[in-house]
Amino acid sequence: xxxxxxxxxxxxxxxxxxxxxxxxxxxxxxxxxxxxxxxxxxxxxxxxxxxxxxxxxxxxxxxxxxxxxxxxxxxxxxxxxxxxxxxxxxxxxxxxxxxxxxxxxxxxxxxxxxxxxxxxxxxxxxxxxxxxxxxxxxxxxxxxxxxxxxxxxxxxxxxxxxxxxxxxxxxxxxxxxxxxxxxxxxxxxxxxxxxxxxxxxxxxxxxxxxxxxxxxxxxxxxxxxxxxxxxxxxxxxxxxxxxxxxxxxxxxxxxxxxxxxxxxxxxxxxxxxxxxxxxxxxxxxxxxxxxxxxxxxxx
Amino acid sequence: xxxxxxxxxxxxxxxxxxxxxxxxxxxxxxxxxxxxxxxxxxxxxxxxxxxxxxxxxxxxxxxxxxxxxxxxxxxxxxxxxxxxxxxxxxxxxxxxxxxxxxxxxxxxxxxxxxxxxxxxxxxxxxxxxxxxxxxxxxxxxxxxxxxxxxxxxxxxxxxxxxxxxxxxxxxxxxxxxxxxxxxxxxxxxxxxxxxxxxxxxxxxxxxxxxxxxxxxxxxxxxxxxxxxxxxxxxxxxxxxxxxxxxxxxxxxxxxxxxxxxxxxxxxxxxxxxxxxxxxxxxxxxxxxxxxxxxxxxxxxxxxxxxxxxxxxxxxxxxxxxxxxxxxxxxxxxxxxxxxxxxxxxxxxxxxxxxxxxxxxxxxxxx
Numbered sequence: 001x002x003x004x005x006x007x008x009x010x011x012x013x014x015x016x017x018x019x020x021x022x023x024x025x026x027x028x029x030x031x032x033x034x035x036x037x038x039x040x041x042x043x044x045x046x047x048x049x050x051x052x053x054x055x056x057x058x059x060x061x062x063x064x065x066x067x068x069x070x071x072x073x074x075x076x077x078x079x080x081x082x083x084x085x086x087x088x089x090x091x092x093x094x095x096x097x098x099x100x101x102x103x104x105x106x107x108x109x110x111x112x113x114x115x116x117x118x119x120x121x122x123x124x125x126x127x128x129x130x131x132x133x134x135x136x137x138x139x140x141x142x143x144x145x146x147x148x149x150x151x152x153x154x155x156x157x158x159x160x161x162x163x164x165x166x167x168x169x170x171x172x173x174x175x176x177x178x179x180x181x182x183x184x185x186x187x188x189x190x191x192x193x194x195x196x197x198x199x200x201x202x203x204x205x206x207x208x209x210x211x212x213x214x215x216x217x218x219x220x221x222x223x224x225x226x227x228x229x230x231x232x233x234x235x236x237x238x239x240x241x242x243x244x245x246x247x248x249x250x251x252x253x254x255x256x257x258x259x260x261x262x263x264x265x266x267x268x269x270x271x272x273x274x275x276x277x278x279x280x281x282x283x284x285x286x287x288x289x290x291x292x293x294x295x296x297x298x299x
Numbered sequence: 300x301x302x303x304x305x306x307x308x309x310x311x312x313x314x315x316x317x318x319x320x321x322x323x324x325x326x327x328x329x330x331x332x333x334x335x336x337x338x339x340x341x342x343x344x345x346x347x348x349x350x351x352x353x354x355x356x357x358x359x360x361x362x363x364x365x366x367x368x369x370x371x372x373x374x375x376x377x378x379x380x381x382x383x384x385x386x387x388x389x390x391x392x393x394x395x396x397x398x399x400x401x402x403x404x405x406x407x408x409x410x411x412x413x414x415x416x417x418x419x420x421x422x423x424x425x426x427x428x429x430x431x432x433x434x435x436x437x438x439x440x441x442x443x444x445x446x447x448x449x450x451x452x453x454x455x456x457x458x459x460x461x462x463x464x465x466x467x468x469x470x471x472x473x474x475x476x477x478x479x480x481x482x483x484x485x486x487x488x489x490x491x492x493x494x495x496x497x498x499x500x501x502x503x504x505x506x507x508x509x510x511x512x513x514x515x516x517x518x519x520x521x522x523x524x525x526x527x528x529x530x531x532x533x534x535x536x537x538x539x540x541x542x543x544x545x546x547x548x549x550x551x552x553x554x555x556x557x558x559x560x561x562x563x564x565x566x567x568x569x570x571x572x573x574x575x576x577x578x579x580x581x582x583x584x585x586x587x588x589x590x591x592x593x594x595x596x597x598x599x600x601x602x603x604x605x606x607x608x609x610x611x612x613x614x615x616x617x618x619x620x621x622x623x624x625x626x627x628x629x630x631x632x633x634x635x636x637x638x639x640x641x642x643x644x645x646x647x648x649x650x651x652x653x654x655x656x657x658x659x660x661x662x663x664x665x
């Protein structure tokens with residue numbers, strides 16, 4: 001009995017620091033953020049006068065916030081399918097037992113290891129439209145040289161294109177990650193299943209459609225959740241690449257929050273934006289976690 | 300409904316020859332079993348026929364049609380895999396219907412055929428379940444059902460029973476035999492289990508190291524194995540082998556192991572003339588060694604003195620592990636036998652049923 005107590009003491013002692021740290025620095029700060037969003041605190045001096053949901057009411061009327069929400073939806077709507085599609089195609093290609101698979105895998109995964117700031121800067125250069133005096137740069141120059149000059153674009157400098165330029169950079173960075181997930185999934189599908197389908201009369205395309213893709217559905221689901229979470233929180237890439245852009249055409253909520261809080265000094269409003277972002281991410285992740293835990297219990 | 304022909308079929312994986320110059324004619328409606336130890340090439344032979352592997356050399360025909368370059372789906376075959384390979388995301392019904400749907404079979408026809416197959420296999424109640432909700436035996440039935448609904452010319456089975464427990468395996472063996480009888484179609488079956496081969500096959504192809512060693516009916520394989528491998532592989536417990544010499548003793552021909560010498564019956568002596576005074580391998584099955592007290596009448600029984608190493612009572616018989624000089628061998632004797640470990644006893648060899656092999660070529664001496 002005594003030993004048991006001592007074991008339990010040890011385990012408590014080992015667990016306590018991280019419990020305390022998470023309680024304070026994660027949940028404590030979330031609570032503080034929520035509290036701030038309901039306060040007046042619109043200047044550098046803390047002012048915790050309770051104002052209810054007034055900050056949120058005002059936020060929803062702001063043009064910049066409305067544009068941000070639209071940008072975010074565009075971003076999510078393009079970024080997730082792009083990563084899934086590119087990642088899947090790369091995984092299928094790598095799954096053909098190509099020579100140098102390890103090398104290709106590393107190459108495709110590498111962008112993920114690069115800091116978003118670096119990615120942003122590089123793509124800023126690549127997508128720089130150039131001027132009449134200097135001629136074209138980067139991608140535009142490339143398009144010109146291969147005779148596809150009609151595809152030239154102002155990229156992020158064109159308010160019509162705007163956030164889509166960031167989608168390209170973000171998809172470049174994260175597609176390798178979905179590829180890795182899909183590749184693992186593909187390797188987990190027994191060869192006999194494909195053979196059975198082949199004998200059943202399925203063409204290679206039909207095998208992917210009727211057997212492989214349905215079996216990869218859990219992976220697609222997980223990848224979409226993780227990519228969605230990344231999309232909702234995207235910040236560093238936008239800062240380094242474009243900033244808010246002309247007419248906020250490349251702006252995102254995280255950038256707005258940063259500007260409002262640390263440049264505008266409106267802490268309560270910043271906290272309100274942060275709260276909304278948190279709720280959006282929770283809306284995505286919490287059902288996923290519940291689903292995951294449930295299926296783990298089932299197995 | 301089709302015959303299958305392998306002509307000089309060779310399959311190499313890199314430098315490994317998995318199947319070496321296989322020649323085989325399988326008749327329509329036959330139940331042919333490929334049997335051999337793992338790595339003997341039996342599964343490769345089946346996969347070549349299915350179109351899942353490409354031939355290195357040779358020709359495979361289904362009916363009279365060369366199928367070397369025909370994709371699996373156009374060969375009119377169905378295959379049951381060792382792991383069953385059921386589509387985990389589809390219900391049992393959808394698993395059975397998958398191939399038919401791909402072939403654009405009318406809905407009513409699909410329903411009828413799936414219903415019929417489910418009926419035959421007794422899986423009607425599970426049609427709406429997913430494979431993971433089924434037991435191993437039920438999955439096995441679904442896998443067979445998926446083959447049946449296609450109404451193929453040839454059924455291929457790749458060790459379909461090896462994932463089942465022993466009791467279920469025996470039951471499924473009988474069911475597959477019945478199914479073959481009912482469908483009247485060519486069955487080609489791969490197994491490493493000689494009992495499965497013996498019980499179900501109309502003919503057995505014994506393979507080892509990629510080579511077809513003997514193709515014959517189960518009875519002939521058992522009675523007249525052409526070489527030591529087949530002799531040792533078919534039958535359980537396996538045939539006993541003794542290094543021996545043939546020598547003349549007066550008018551008689553003796554098989555002399557050094558520890559015992561037994562005379563060859565006069566009517567069989569002639570076929571061994573060429574091996575007199577030469578080394579041979581003497582083979583005798585455990586069921587041809589008797590307790591002298593219970594020797595059946597009318598056989599040439601020759602008593603040999605041996606020491607009892609172990610006795611195993613199986614209920615209806617006793618396995619005796621016997622020692623004679625350097626040899627330990629097995630006898631299946633009458634359960635009334637009362638031998639004990641360490642006893643020196645007499646056992647009777649049935650000299651009407653023994654085999655002699657050339658120790659160099661390992662071929663049976665005929």
